[in-house]
Each structure stands twice: as C-alpha cells, then as structure tokens.
Amino acid sequence: MNSGSTGSTTTIRVRRETRDRLKELAKRNKTTISNIVMLLLEREVLSEKLDTIISLLRERNELLRELIRALRSREYREEAPYVRTIEVRGEEDLPSFVRDNPWIEILKRVGERKEVY
Numbered sequence: 001m002n003s004g005s006t007g008s009t010t011t012i013r014v015r016r017e018t019r020d021r022l023k024e025l026a027k028r029n030k031t032t033i034s035n036i037v038m039l040l041l042e043r044e045v046l047s048e049k050l051d052t053i054i055s056l057l058r059e060r061n062e063l064l065r066e067l068i069r070a071l072r073s074r075e076y077r078e079e080a081p082y083v084r085t086i087e088v089r090g091e092e093d094l095p096s097f098v099r100d101n102p103w104i105e106i107l108k109r110v111g112e113r114k115e116v117y
Contacts, residue, residue, distance in 0.1 A: 009034070 014022075019033075026036045091099050098104060 022033045022036055026033045029036065088094055
C-alpha cells in the first residue's frame, strides 16, 4: 500500500478507541491511518453496490421460482418448434448425407412425443 500522502490534511475528532483501532489496522497493513480511512470509504461504496447486486439476484430467483411453478403446474404450454417442410420429388434431390439415413425417421418423431415435467 502507498504510505505517502498527496494533498492537504486536516484533523478529525474520533474516540481514542477508534483512533487506536485505526492505528493498529494501519500498522498491520503497513500504511497510514489516512489510507485506511480511504479504504474504509471505498468499502462502503462497494458494500452499496453489493447490496444492489443481492437485490437483483433475489428478484431473479423469484422469477425463476415462478417459472418453475408454472412449468410444474403445466401453465406453460410448449409450442412445437418452427418446422419447415420441403417437397422432394425424388431421392436424387436430397443431399447424400440424407439419403437412406435412419436418423431422419427418428428426428421426424422427436416433435411428436410429449415431455412430462
């Protein structure tokens, strides 16, 4: 930590116990009381930001709980995915990887089965 100071200084009144605690903290961190006070002020700003983040996470969690409840109560109706049908006149119109491919029939049936939540 930077132990030098830049700028003007002033005196503030604090209890002796507070001063002693600040002194001890500064000594342990090899810095000045002024730097310790600045760090504490920065922590306060970070604490406020963390409070905001925690609040937002709680809101998201509540939304997720509502979504889970909706899924479990079947209020959510899954719609079939967009499917595009292509007319093919003969196998010669198909790409080689599709001709006689057993997976094509399996993939056709995927949208037909119902999922249970």
